[in-house]
Amino acid sequence: MNVPFFGNSVRLARLYSNKTLNEVADALGVTRQYISRLETDKAIPSEEFSERLAGVLGVKKGFFLHYEPGQVGEHQFHFRKLRSTKVGTKNTTIAMAEIYRRLVGYLEGKLDFPELNIPSITASDPEDIENAAEQVRSEWGLGLGPIANMTRCLENAGVPVTFFKGISREVDALSVSSKRPVIVRNDYKESPGRLRFDLAHECGHLVMHEGRLTGCRATEGEANRFASAFLVPRSTFLAACPVMDRISWEKIKELKAYFKVSKACLLYRARQLDRITEQQYKNAIIRLKKHEGKQEFDDFLLGESEKPELVNNALKALWEHYGIGISQVEKELNLLPGMLINVLGCYEPPASHGNNVVSINKFAVGM
Incomplete structure (x- = not known):
């Protein structure tokens, strides 16, 4: 045979x-x-x-x-990277994302995950992208105020998030558009504001670019526009930010604390919505790099960096209710010990994980 x-x-x-x-x-x-x-x-x-x-x-x-019927194709990876990213780095990151996706599929077969709610919207021009961001906010019941936790927004919409450790700084983030999409972010960037923007950027890919190859200037620009519109809604920002004859860094700091995004994001948004001129924007970015952004001394305004919860909670439920620890999961996925920790980022397993196997029933994963 x-x-x-x-x-x-x-x-x-x-x-x-x-x-x-x-x-x-x-x-x-x-x-x-x-x-x-x-x-x-x-x-x-x-x-x-x-x-x-x-x-x-x-x-x-x-x-x-192991046959994976949902094995994804290249067009389903939205890979945010620098142009200098080595092919080997890209391939390793994508492979890690696929291992993570297989883990999610394994858990989804044993536990109840949140229902997937990612609208598919065709948008490419600025006005359509603004409307797309507002439509997603509406469907998720977020209103037009600041988002308290971008990671939790995505995971409540059924999209698991993880951080990869030890990946080259050349890689920002990536998302996988599959039956159960996942989002991966590099953990080397410590700024909470940059984290939130990266996640909103990947959300834009999932919403607007299903079935499209991404990574070009056009699709990356569209995802950036979506991210800024999603995190800093147009009507709310226009009410909070006056037209600036001279950029007020105190006002930018105030807006940063309110919207919980970086100063760079706010300047980008102010230029998009004509609160500052193109020359003001260029000068401000130069100053930001030299002074205001050299050290994110006021990152406390954003609160603590967000942590993924969905898969961590699933693994915890699997252990607490069925006695299946991560070592058993690795065995069932034919992985060597430690491989899953490598794709789980901030996951901290209990001090002792048993390997006893029990019958599996569905158990809802709470957020």
Whole structure:
């Protein structure tokens, strides 16, 4: 009897481990072409070779036997990165996001997650994007005031959020538009305001760019416009911010405390809505980089940095109600110990996790 073997899982493990085809081939004493054939389902390895391959790629052999029907395509990754981002960095980050997505799928099969509520809206010109941001706010019952917690807004709408540790500074964030979308953010940026903007930016991709390749100047600009409109609603901002003949940094600081976004975001919004001129904006950004933004000394105005809760609560419920700890989850996903912690960011497991397996019933994950 032939044992199933899925090449896309080989590729996923290779990208996760940040190895090239040549590096894997050299470690196993085979050709680069043979590893490529495995990844494209043109060859099936022996059981002994699968064991060796798993060892090189840092997973269990059963990982290659896992078929993921919802495996996402490139157009479903909205990847916010610098232009200089290395291909290897991008691929590793995407692979980590796919591991995280598989974890979410596993948990969703055992627990009740919030119903997904991400509107799909076609918008590209500024007015349409402003309206799209207001429509999402309306559907989520947010009104037009400041958002207390952007992470919780997304997770209440059914979109799990996580932070990745140790990813290159070249990467800002990414989102995966799939049956259950997820959003990933790099944890090297400590500013709460930048965190909130990054999450709102990815929300814009999920809302406006379903089925579109992103990363170009146009789609990134659209997502930036959505983020600023979502975090700083037009009518509220216009009422709070007068036209400035000279930029008042005290007023910017006051608005920062109110809207809980960065000064850069507020200047960007003030220019969009003609509260300052283009030259004022350029001069202000220069000053921000030299003085006001050199050290975010007033980040206390934004409160503590937000933490993801949805998947953390799911893992906690899985343990408390069914005795299934994260080590057991790793076994069922054919991952090595510690791999899930790597994609969970701020997750802190209980001091002791049992491995006893019990029957699973649905259990709602509270927020």
